[in-house]
Amino acid sequence: MKKQIKPILRFALGEVYTFLGVFSTLLTIICLIDFSELVPDFAGRIVCVVIVFAVSYGMAVIRVASTKRTVVDLENGREAVLEYGDLFTSGDRIVIPVNDSFDTLVDDVLIAKSSIHGQFVLKYFEGREKELDRIIEKGLERVKVAGRYTNKNGKPLYYPPGTVVPVRVGEKTFYLLALTHFRGNTVEPNMKIYYTAVLTLLEYLNKATAGAPVYIPLLGSGLARINREKENELANLLSILRMSRVKIVGGIHIVLHPDMRGKVNILRYRKNKSIL
Template sequence: TCYAGVIRLKEVIMKTFRLFVRNTLLSLGITSSIVTVLWAIFSAQLNDLVKDCEWLFLGSIIIINIIYGVISVLPKNSVKLKLGENLKVDVGFGDLFQKEGVVVIPVNDYFDTLVDEKVVSSNTIHGIFVKRFFSGNEKLLKRLISASLKNIVPVEVNKTRKQGNHSRYALGTVACVPYEGKRYFLVALTKFNENYRAEVTKSEYQRVLCDLFDYIEQNSQGNRVNVPLIGGGHSGLELPKQKLLEFLLLSITLNDKLTLINGLDIVLHQSVKDEVSLNIIESYYQTL
């Protein structure tokens, strides 16, 4: 809702303001320490230099540090993070499907290929993937998914389901779909409730991320991996986009086994730009 959007925007603004204060005070502290050391060494020269303009000198230092604080919180389009000895992550805005390497696609637990706004919505990553690459040839996509899942036993075969696929798989299951020289990792993120609406609980979401990154560790074969803001679409998760991004990064950080030679990209859609602050993310991981 509009009200919820205003609340989320206020949260980002408050976090950004706190970051500005923190960076300004940190910079001021460092500057003060440097000036103190220099004054102890060159006290006579510096006293002569600022004679009769001490307040101007002090004011200049404060203004310079405030300017630094403002610059440090100007919105960024991308940041580079080091989440471990063997893992570098780039977070930025862009088109997920234009990225080189493996692309992760969140889907429902039936791995449906029917984009009809009921089974799969055309404005989700799942729907865009099907329409962009397999429009008019959904049977090929279904065959590729079936080939990848042939050794995985579904948790249920629902023959009464009127639309979409019949086999339902455990959340966190991943199907590898090779197409036109690229590989797509389709991960079962959501399940349908009685109203045919996709959803996932917070505990299930955590499990899905663990299973996904375990699969990536075993099957990415050294390729760069591109991940969207998982759960940020029609998943039913009632979490702000900023918190989703923070949790996604935390899940990556906690996976000690995850090693990607060519790194990992978290690709954010432009529509969440007002809800996500990469400055806050960068500051947090720089502190760590």
């Protein structure tokens, strides 16, 4: 919690100007009435300015800290929702980024337990990885293999970036997305693969989701050598969504883990920046 406080205070500075604009308008009206009669001495006026700034900053801090979701304009009548929350409980159609071999061995080498890929396997198929493998194999029957790894653990075959395998679990459908490629047992950062994968995913979702909202994580999160900051990762993802021109009828929700509150200020991307 303490780690989130300083960034929230920093993010709030960006919101102060919005509130100051409103207060400045109000002060202008007051000045037209006769501000000198209300606050005759110079020191009193300085105090008023300090109070206005303090109130603006306080309101900005509250706004940043309390905001859980906001709408982002993707242009051409399209929107996305940015929100903090738990991806796995956010909705019924959820995108899970995985490696292009669709591995299921969570060993903190190929798949980290803390990754969304790892959490998905452990949460829904722990002890039943063979069952998940069969579902994946069936989903890949008509997909052309892109190549074969020679120096990587786990499954040797890999598939084109953006390949999607739907996995049904109860009322939820998870879309396993081939997003990362390996060099040895290490993920190879590659922006071309990343862009191709996301654009291909959008085309797939446009046909497969039947008008239902889709929930995706911050795709590319964890590829530290591609993007050093979470803000950059989000900016990249939003730029791809705008570039694609694909409109998901039910809408796209980008779900950020609550721990990202101190790393990503979603108000920065909101569609309507007015506070009124």
